[in-house]
Amino acid sequence: MVLATAHILSREMQIETVEDYQNGNQHALGTLIKSNIRLCQNVAKQHNRDGISHEDLLQSAVEGVIIAANKYKVGSKMAFSTYARKWMVAKCQEYVRNNLGTIRVGSRVAKTLYASLPKYRRGFVAQHGQEPNTRDIANRFGYAIPEVEKALQLMGRFATSIDTPIGEDSNSGTLESVLPNNMPSPEAMLRRKQMVGSIRDAIDTFNDKLSTRDQDIFQSYIVAGESGPLVGKRHGISRQRISQIGGKLKKQFKAHLIGNNIKPSYM
Secondary structure, three states: OOOOOOOOHHHHHHHHHHHHOOOOOOOHHHHHHHHHHHHHHHHHHHOOOOOOHHHHHHHHHHHHHHHHHHHHHOOOOOOHHHHHHHHHHHHHHHHHHHHHOOOOOOOOOHHHHHHHHHHHHHHHHHOOOOOHHHHHHHHHHHOOOOOOOOOOHHOOOOOOOOEEEEEOOOOOOOOOHHHHOOOOHHHHHHHHHHHHHHHHHHHHHHHHHOOOOHHHHHHHHHHHHOOHHHHHHHOOOOOOHHHHHHHHHHHHHHHHHHHHHOOOOOO
């Protein structure tokens, strides 16, 4: 197990390692991930939200490193870690948006799969030696294939799993092999699971009261942490106005949580 004290490569060594990976050395990808694991941890921490697993955010940040390793242009003036951080942030924002801000009340299929799919997937892989496809999932849970496809797209859950090899070589190691092992106690996991369900339901009911514009601002700017200028540009309003609307929505959501007897750690 690689800890947060993993060796950090110099800028030049990272670029050389990227080049090795892009030239077919699958083991180099694991080296890059280990070198950037502290940065992954920091980015994941910045996107922590009540109702979101830190381990899943850390995995999303690692996925950002993998994307960066494939897309980075050797010879670029930008350091690899700087480039990779952009992808880490993008993947963490995507995960938060998909798994906290956009699972709506009406998405019964997504909620069921979000809760039950990981366990089913692990059992299926153990029995069949491969991931279940959409038809397998639909048959197992009794849903139509189009419903499952839509739910999986919404959830964004079929990205790289922690037990998938990080390179094409099956001996190249897995994401789990480069992530810190700091699982909480069963009691803490149960409390968190209960809080997750309560907050997700509260977000669903809160969203239903908002306009389409305010839903996007709430989910993107407040929940997912997207920058004010980007959200403002999408709606044709200034950064200052986004900040004002965001502040109002935060107060409204806090009141909504209190009204539902929910008190997350940040309140």
